[in-house]
Amino acid sequence: MSYEAISVFDMFKIGIGPSSSHTLGPWRAANMFLIEAEASFLLHHIVHVQVLLYGSLAKTGKGHGTDIAVLLGLQGEDPITFDTSIMDASIAYIKEKKQILLAQKHLIAFDPAQDIVFLNTESLPFHPNAMSFLITLQDGAQSAYTYYSIGGGFVVKETTETIKLHQPIQLPFPIDHASDLLRWSIKTGLSIAEIVMENETAWRSEEEVKEGILHIWQVMMDCIYQGCHTSGTLPGGLGVKRRAFALNKKLLSGSIYSNMSEWLAAIQSKPCNFSNTLDWLSCFALAVNEQNASFKRVVTAPTNGAAGVIPAVLMYSFAFTPHFDEDKIITFLLVASEIGSIFKKGATISAAMGGCQAEIGVSSAMAAAALCDSLGGTTQQVLQAAEIAMEHHLGLTCDPIGGLVQIPCIERNTMGAIKAITAAQLAMQSNPYEAKVSLDKVVKTMFQTALDMNLNYKETSDGGLALQIPLSLPEC
8 A cells, every 4th residue: 555655844834825725836836847947958948938827726826926926936936935025026027027037047038927827717637726837948849847736835747657646755654544543553652743753754853853843833933923013904905904913912901022032921921711812812813814915924734825723723822831842832733744644645735626624624623633632632532633623614615805815714714723722622521432423534524525515616716705705806
C-alpha cells in the first residue's frame, strides 16, 4: 500500500493572503515553472509567456489576487520572504512598463491585461484550480506547462505520465487514515505528537522541527498582533471595515500597547470569564483574516481562507491556560497538522473542490483535536474531537462575494474557532468507545458531500451570498 508523506511544514506554510489555493498556489506554480524552464536551459530563450487560468481560478481569480500572485511568482519572488509593503509598487511597475523580469534574470515584454487570460467557462478535468504557462521561444517553438493548485498551497504539475502527489520518502509511521494513527498509538504507546515527531525526523532533526514550528507560531502571533493594531477598510471594493482593532481596544478598556509582550500581559490580566474569552477568541480570528484579506503575511492553516481558526484557538490556549509553554505549542501544532493531513489524503482541503467544509471545517477539526490533546484527552478522544468539529461543518458552501476572502470568510473563522473549542470540550466529557461516527467515516462523508455539492457553491461566486450582493471587480 502506498502512503502519502506530508510534513507539518506542508500543512502549515508561511505565505501571503488572501488565498492559499488562488494566491499562494499560483505564486508557487509560477516559481515551479521558472525552475523547470531554467533547468531545461530554456529560460533565457523565452520571448513570450501567456498565463491561462481555468475554472475557479478564473472565476474568482481577480478577487483572490491570482493575477498579482502570478506576476510576483514570474518575477521569482518568494512568498515566504517577499516584502508586502512594496507589492503595489511592483505590480504597478509591471503594468506601466508592460515588461516582466522572469526569475529576476530575463526581461521580456508582458502585458498583464493581455497575457493573463481568465477562462471563466473552461475547466480541466483533474482539479478546478488549473493554470497553464504557454511559452514561445526565440526560434518560434512553443510549449505548455500546466499546474494544479489543489488547496492549502499544494501544487502538482501535469505530465504526460501522471500527476505525482507522493513524496519519495518512507516514514517510520505511515498514516493515511485516522485508523492508522490510532493503530500506531495503541501498538507503540506513543502519543499523537510523538508519532508525528518521529515521522518529521525523516526529513529533518528534532531540533530543526521544533525551531521551525516555533517560527510558525511566531508568524501566527505577529499576524494576530498586527491585525489587532490595524484599523481601516479592507481592499477590494466591498468596503468592509476592520473590526479586530476596535474589539481589541474595547476589551483592553481603550488601551493600546506598543509591543507584543505588554499586549499579552494586558490580555492575561483581564478577567477570565466565558464572555471575555469568547470575545478574545473572535478578536484573534478576525485579526488574522483581516490581515489575510489585505495581502499580508499569514500561515496557511491548512488554507488561507481558514487561516484564523488554529491561531485563534492556540492563542486562546496560550493566553488563558496556565503554564502553556513552548512544548505545548509544539505539541498543539504537531497534532493539528496530522489531522489536517488525514483530511487532505482522504478528502480535500480545497474549497474549489469541496466548498468551505474543506477549509473552515478542516481547520476547526484540526484545532479541536489539538486542543483536546492539550487538555489531556486520549488518542481516541482527540480523534473524536476532530470528528465532532467536522460533522457540524458538513455541507458548508463557499460563496465569497466578488471572489474576495471577506464575506462570509472572515466571520466563518470565528465560528470555526468556537466550534473547535466546543468539540474539544464535548469529546473530553464523552466516552469515545460509544461514538457512532468515526473520524474516518466523517472524512469519507465530507468528500462524498463535496462530490455531491452544486458547482455554484465551490468557490465560483456563482451562488449563495455572491449572488445576493454582486460585486464587479476591475480588470487586471
